[in-house]
Amino acid sequence: PKVEDCYATCDLISSMYKVIESKNKDYITNPKTNRYMGLHRSIITADGTLIQFQFKTPEMYKINQNGITEYWEHLRNQGKTTASQEMQDEVKKMQFYQFLDRIGKENLSFREYSDEIRSDILSKMIYVENGDNKVIELPEKSTILDYAFRTSPDNAQFITGATVNGEPVGLGYVLDNKNVVNLSYGTTPIDLMTAGDYCHTHYARRKIGDLKQ
DSSP: OOHHHHHHHHHHHHHHSEEOGGGOEETTTSOOTTOOOOEEEEEEOTTOOEEEEEEOOHHHHHHHHHOHHHHHHHHHHTTOTTHHHHHHHHHHHSHHHHHHHHHHTSOOOHHHHHHHHHHHTSSOEEEEEOTTOOEEEEETTOBHHHHHHHHOTTTGGGEEEEEETTEEEOTTOBOOTTOBEEEEEOSSOOOHHHHGGGOOSHHHHHHHHHHHO
């Protein structure tokens, strides 16, 4: 019934069985960009059976089933007089809005702006995670270098290496849903003349072009 019950029950399950740490997800602390929330634990039973538990409050379950409109209905049912403002605040937390706000502050032509929205916001998306279990939303076919420019545009040119699910990969590695990505940075910039070859997103290619100037 409550968030604390989700964690308490999860801890109980974890104490009873062998836990698969790599599959543990805390989407309560770090909700997905579509507002999905829940606590996931995967265990192996004595006979080798793999089971995933998902812990959610009734409110989380309804939101997960019916989408963000259910979340707004939840706010109204709480009797909050500022529900409309809270809805706006929730939208502002979403990554697509933050990215839209970012490029809106740059000196782009109408063509550049519309191309970037079409390529990097309105396309099919994937969801990967960083080392802190935060979910990062990216256009499908995004690479390591796209990820670097989306998450840390000021440092992306200084990337020295990357791992996906603990395995080293190159800058052009194409990411997929549920990949766990870790990047390392140095002080020497990458070769900007060829960096664009490792990018899929319009945003990353434009940023590389700006750095060349």
